Structure formats: C-alpha cells, structure tokens
Amino acid sequence: MSQSNYRLIKTLLLIFLGIWLVFTLFPLYFMVITSLKPVEEINRMIPTFWPHTLKLSNYAGIFADPGSLKSLADSVIVSVANTALSLLLGTLAGYALARWIRGAAGENLAFWILSNRMFPPVAVIIPMFFLFDSMPWGTDSYFSLIVLYLVFNLPLATWLMMVFFRDAPRELEEAAYLDGFTPLRAFFRVTLPLVFPGMISVAMLCWIFAWNEYLFANLLTGTTVKTFPVHIPTFTLGSQSLWNLIMAFSLVAMLPPVILFVILRRYMVRGLSLGVVKG
Amino acid sequence: MARLELQHVCKGYDRPILDRLSLTVEEGEFFVIVGPSGIGKTTLLRCIAGLEVVDAGRVIFGGRDVTRVPPYRRNAAMTFESYALYPHMTVFENIASPLRARRMDEASVRKAVLEVARLLRIEQLLDRRPHEVSGGQKQRTALGRTLVAKPDVYLLDEPISHLDAKIRHELRRQFHTLQELRRVATVYVTHDYAEALSLGDRIGVMGDGGLVQVGSSREIFERPNSIFVARHLGQPSINEVPCRLSRDGGALTLRSLEGSLSFAMNGSQRTILEKVRGDVLVGIRPQHIHVANGGSTRQIDNARVEAFEALGATGVLIAETGGVSLTVLTSPEENFEPGQPVRLGFDVEQFLYFDAVHGRNLKA
Numbered sequence: 001m002s003q004s005n006y007r008l009i010k011t012l013l014l015i016f017l018g019i020w021l022v023f024t025l026f027p028l029y030f031m032v033i034t035s036l037k038p039v040e041e042i043n044r045m046i047p048t049f050w051p052h053t054l055k056l057s058n059y060a061g062i063f064a065d066p067g068s069l070k071s072l073a074d075s076v077i078v079s080v081a082n083t084a085l086s087l088l089l090g091t092l093a094g095y096a097l098a099r100w101i102r103g104a105a106g107e108n109l110a111f112w113i114l115s116n117r118m119f120p121p122v123a124v125i126i127p128m129f130f131l132f133d134s135m136p137w138g139t140d141s142y143f144s145l146i147v148l149y150l151v152f153n154l155p156l157a158t159w160l161m162m163v164f165f166r167d168a169p170r171e172l173e174e175a176a177y178l179d180g181f182t183p184l185r186a187f188f189r190v191t192l193p194l195v196f197p198g199m200i201s202v203a204m205l206c207w208i209f210a211w212n213e214y215l216f217a218n219l220l221t222g223t224t225v226k227t228f229p230v231h232i233p234t235f236t237l238g239s240q241s242l243w244n245l246i247m248a249f250s251l252v253a254m255l256p257p258v259i260l261f262v263i264l265r266r267y268m269v270r271g272l273s274l275g276v277v278k279g
Numbered sequence: 280m281a282r283l284e285l286q287h288v289c290k291g292y293d294r295p296i297l298d299r300l301s302l303t304v305e306e307g308e309f310f311v312i313v314g315p316s317g318i319g320k321t322t323l324l325r326c327i328a329g330l331e332v333v334d335a336g337r338v339i340f341g342g343r344d345v346t347r348v349p350p351y352r353r354n355a356a357m358t359f360e361s362y363a364l365y366p367h368m369t370v371f372e373n374i375a376s377p378l379r380a381r382r383m384d385e386a387s388v389r390k391a392v393l394e395v396a397r398l399l400r401i402e403q404l405l406d407r408r409p410h411e412v413s414g415g416q417k418q419r420t421a422l423g424r425t426l427v428a429k430p431d432v433y434l435l436d437e438p439i440s441h442l443d444a445k446i447r448h449e450l451r452r453q454f455h456t457l458q459e460l461r462r463v464a465t466v467y468v469t470h471d472y473a474e475a476l477s478l479g480d481r482i483g484v485m486g487d488g489g490l491v492q493v494g495s496s497r498e499i500f501e502r503p504n505s506i507f508v509a510r511h512l513g514q515p516s517i518n519e520v521p522c523r524l525s526r527d528g529g530a531l532t533l534r535s536l537e538g539s540l541s542f543a544m545n546g547s548q549r550t551i552l553e554k555v556r557g558d559v560l561v562g563i564r565p566q567h568i569h570v571a572n573g574g575s576t577r578q579i580d581n582a583r584v585e586a587f588e589a590l591g592a593t594g595v596l597i598a599e600t601g602g603v604s605l606t607v608l609t610s611p612e613e614n615f616e617p618g619q620p621v622r623l624g625f626d627v628e629q630f631l632y633f634d635a636v637h638g639r640n641l642k643a
Contacts, residue, residue, distance in 0.1 A: 175363040175376075175424075176380075177329075177349070177351045178351070178355065178357050179351075179376040180377055180381060182351055186351075189379075193367045194367065
C-alpha cells in the first residue's frame with residue numbers, strides 16, 4: 001500500500017472515531033449540564049446545549065434528601081452482598097466443574113447452569129413474586145433482592161470462573177500436591193491466585209448488574225427497601241419531571257462503578273483476556 | 280531413604296499403557312527410563328507420584344504400601360517437564376513450597392532454601408519470579424523445590440530435554456555430582472539415549488506396555504534384547520539389514536533380502552546362527568563399519584558414497600553397496616564426495632542378530 005493511501009485511511013479512521021466519540025459522549029455531556037441547570041432552563045422547548053447558568057444546588061438537594069441517600073445505601077447493601085455471594089458460590093462451583101466433574105456430565109451441567117441466563121427475565125417475574133411473597137422474609141426485603149439477583153449472577157459467575165479455572169494449568173496444582181499440600185490448601189495457595197484477575201472481572205460484572213437492576217427491584221421492593229434505580233422515578237411529579245435532579249442523582253449513582261473500574265482496570269483487562277493468550 | 284518397588288502395575292486409558300510392570304529401584308540408585316515419546320514414561324512417573332491411581336498392582340515406598348495413598352502423603356518429589364513453577368511466587372517461595380506445606384518455621388525455611396540455592400547456584404535469583412529467569416534457571420528452581428523436600432523418592436520428568444545443549448551438558452554434570460540424588464531412589468525419565476547412558480546406574484528401556492529391557496548402560500547398548508532397544512539407543516541409529524541364511528555344503532552365508540550384500544559366517548557367529556530357522560535381521564552399529572584402506576578385516580570393495588556429514592567430533596558417511604544403504608561412522612577429517620567409490624570394512628564379531636518376526640536378539 002502506498003504512503004498516501006495509508007495516510008488517507010488513517011485520516012478517515014480518525015474522523016470516524018471522532019464522530020463515534022461525539023456520539024457516545026454526548027449523552028454524558030447532556031447529563032452533566034442538565035444536572036447543573038436550574039429548572040427554568042430545562043423546561044425550554046429548545047434545550048440549551050451550552051447552559052447560561054450553572055449551579056450545584058441540584059447536587060446539594062440530592063445530598064440533603066434522606067430518601068435519595070437511603071436508596072444509595074440500599075443499593076450498596078444489595079449489590080455488595082449479592083456480588084460477594086455470587087463470587088463465593090460461583091468460584092466454588094466453577095472450580096468443581098473445571099476440575100472434578102469430568103466428561104459429558106460436567107459439560108451438560110455447565111451448559112444447563114448457563115441456560116438460566118437465556119430465558120427472558122420477564123418470563124419469571126410473576127412466579128417469582130408469588131414465590132417470594134410466600135416466604136417468611138417476604139418480597140420487600142434485602143434478602144429477597146440478594147437472593148433473586150443470584151438467579152442471574154450465579155450462572156454467569158460459575159461459567160466464567162469455570163473457564164478461568166480450566167485455563168489455569170493443572171500441573172501447578174499437582175506440583176502443590178507433591179509439595180505436600182492437601183487439595184484444599186493447594187486450591188488457596190496456587191489455583192486461586194492464578195484466577196484472581198478473573199475473579200475481579202466477575203465481581204465487577206456481577207456488581208454492575210446488581211447495582212443497576214431496575215425491573216425486579218421495582219416489582220418486589222419499594223417500601224422498606226428501595227434501591228436507587230427504583231428511587232429515580234420518584235423525581236417525576238404529576239405535571240413535570242425534575243430532570244435536573246434525575247440527572248444529578250444518576251451521575252452520583254454512576255460514580256461508584258466508574259471509580260471502581262478505574263481502580264481495578266488493570267485486573268479487569270487481564271481477567272477478561274485470561275485464556276485468550278496462554279502464557 | 281527408601282527403596283521404590285512397583286509390583287505388577289497396570290494403567291490404561293483407551294489402551295493399556297503399563298501392563299503388569301514390575302520394577303525395583305534401590306535406595307541410592309539412579310534409575311533412568313528411556314523410550315520414545317508417547318510410550319507412557321510420564322504416566323509411569325505419575326503413577327509412582329500418586330497423581331494417577333493405578334488400575335491394578337502395588338506401589339511400595341520403603342516397605343510402605345502407598346498404592347492408595349494420595350500424592351500429598353507419599354513423600355515423593357517430582358519435577359515436571361513444564362517445570363510447573365508457581366508464576367505468582369518468587370524463586371525463593373517456589374523452592375520453599377514443600378517446607379511451607381509442612382509449616383516449618385521461617386528461620387529453618389530460609390536456611391534450607393539458601394542451602395539448596397547455593398548448591399544449584401541460583402542464590403542471586405531468589406527474589407525474581409519464574410518468568411524473569413531463563414530456562415536453565417527455571418529447571419534449577421524446579422530441581423531445588425524437589426531437593427529441599429528431602430523426599431523418599433525423586434521423580435524427574437525430562438528435566439533437561441528442553442534446554443539448549445550447553446546448559447544441558449552442565450546440568451547433566453550436576454546430576455552426576457548431586458549427592459542428595461545419590462542417597463534415595465531416583466527415577467529419571469528421558470527420551471534422549473545419551474542422557475540415559477550417561478546418567479543411569481541402571482536403565483530401563485520402555486516400549487509398549489512397560490519396560491522392554493533393564494540393565495546397565497553397557498548391557499543395554501552392547502546386548503540389546505530386541506531390535507526395539509537397539510534401534511532406540513545410539514546415534515546415528517543402527518543399520519538394519521534383513522537377511523536370509525543359506526547353507527551351502529559346510530559354508531553358512533547371510534545374504535541380504537534386498538540387494539546383494541552377503542557375509543560368510545565363521546567361528547562364534549556361525550555357532551549362534553547355526554540353529555536359526557527362517558530370516559534374520561542383522562543389526563550393524565555405524566561404528567562397526569569403517570572405511571578400509573587395505574587391511575585384513577572383511578571388506579567390501581564396491582561401495583559408493585551417497586552422502587557425507589562432518590559433525591565436528593565425528594563424520595557420518597552414508598554408503599551404498601549391493602543395493603543396501605549403510606550408515607558408517609568415520610573420523611571427521613576425512614572427506615567424501617557423493618559417487619566416490621569406497622571400500623568398507625566390517626567388524627563381523629560385533630554384529631547383532633535379531634529374529635526377523637519378533638525382533639528378539641538371537642545371541643541372548
């Protein structure tokens with residue numbers, strides 16, 4: 001390929017990427033400026049893309065509102081507890097499937113577990129509601145959401161951890177046995193550190209699902225327990241939506257995942273590429 | 280400190296790999312198993328280590344039946360062909376691993392690891408991770424991990440096969456001098472016959488289903504019990520000439536089935552072959568043929584050079600005579616052009632004769 005052709009393609013790619021960047025970042029930009037606008041400016045027929053006045057009072061309003069703060073706290077409780085459980089059970093199950101349940105039985109069991117992710121979640125809403133309603137803890141509790149999210153997160157965690165464990169060389173575990181470690185000690189000493197980046201990725205995926213989930217939370221909970229996605233619609237009043245508050249609150253709720261991702265990015269990339277490149 | 284015994288060990292997957300294999304390795308003995316790849320050498324080691332459960336038979340360490348004992352209670356140490364170093368630990372922690380398993384106190388661990396590292400000359404690498412050291416150093420780390428454990432049995436799986444020639448030679452020398460390996464039973468697996476002949480107090484040649492022949496390196500090399508063993512030991516490999524015996528009055532002559540090579544049999548050779556019925560596979564080591572310049576050994580005049588490789592320390596000549604291609608070991612100084620006529624001399628006394636059907640050595 002000639003030099004000029006190469007340049008042309010590179011320029012076109014850069015232009016395309018630029019357009020793509022605007023396309024993906026614009027909603028975020030619009031969220032940020034909306035969260036900083038006063039109500040009057042939001043309600044204009046033609047929205048202002050470069051706001052006239054900027055103020056932080058919307059954020060102050062969010063942090064002064066006990067309902068908003070409690071919904072964030074509820075989300076933290078539900079998502080963290082669910083992630084911890086998913087990771088714990090998924091790691092153990094994934095290890096069992098990768099190492100100890102051999103042949104067709106293991107393959108079919110693993111696929112069956114994953115198939116739990118394949119039906120549309122809406123299909124089980126009604127049965128779930130009645131099921132949880134008849135339980136001692138009822139529908140409107142932390143426990144119900146934590147357990148319910150396991151239905152979706154555990155298959156994912158199990159499947160991914162199984163793949164990571166399969167890619168961790170078995171010989172290292174065998175070497176540990178010969179060093180004198182029992183299978184349980186060898187697991188913690190050798191195998192688990194090998195899949196640690198994978199565990200971080202799985203934890204992030206599970207946590208983001210539990211953090212942002214709306215459908216089930218809205219149906220099952222809402223009074224005693226109210227996660228933040230369920231809280232957002234309460235900013236919509238009879239006659240108008242308080243977009244400035246909705247955006248400010250959403251941005252606050254977005255922060256934890258973004259911060260965590262930045263901190264754990266190193267592990268995430270390694271985890272998601274585990275097994276892609278075998279070292 | 281223990282001797283290792285295998286009694287009628289069987290192991291198979293879709294086909295039998297070890298078929299009633301029995302073997303005793305004495306305390307202090309360095310036993311080398313050599314054989315082609317894929318024949319089950321590693322499987323045998325894994326059975327001894329306990330990583331595979333034998334289908335039948337018994338594994339005994341120093342009188343203790345460990346057939347049903349899991350690997351972590353057997354007190355065997357093994358190096359893996361892939362080294363199997365823990366990537367997330369330093370060289371120090373890798374070596375210390377067996378001591379950590381025994382929950383030894385920190386001071387003793389440090390002392391023991393340093394001692395082994397000094398012995399293997401890797402003490403400057405202790406803080407590095409396995410991916411930061413070279414292949415030879417990885418191998419020494421793996422070896423250190425087995426040495427520090429002071430096991431009853433050492434199992435070494437192709438420990439130096441994947442290293443370059445110079446380091447291989449150095450480590451081979453180290454195996455000779457490591458006293459630790461000379462105190463307990465060691466089983467060393469390799470596919471390299473030179474390594475086997477160099478290191479083994481005794482050597483077992485492995486074929487389908489188990490050990491085909493066990494003996495000292497001299498025994499195995501000079502008196503292979505079958506063509507399989509003869510074929511596997513020696514580089515360049517042995518010349519195989521299928522021959523037919525013809526008895527013409529009092530004379531006994533071997534004639535090659537292809538081509539027109541023939542040898543008249545006299546003396547001790549004749550005694551061996553006299554009773555033989557059917558065809559004979561004659562094995563001639565390349566060092567038992569030479570390029571003759573006059574002289575009195577049995578000679579063939581009409582040979583012709585096909586190819587010649589000067590390999591530094593030796594020369595390998597491929598010559599054709601009477602329709603048969605023969606490999607000949609020569610000195611490297613000589614030079615041969617393809618097509619050039621040569622005269623070959625044969626040490627007939629050194630010929631090996633094998634049963635043409637079963638490959639059994641007819642001398643044995």
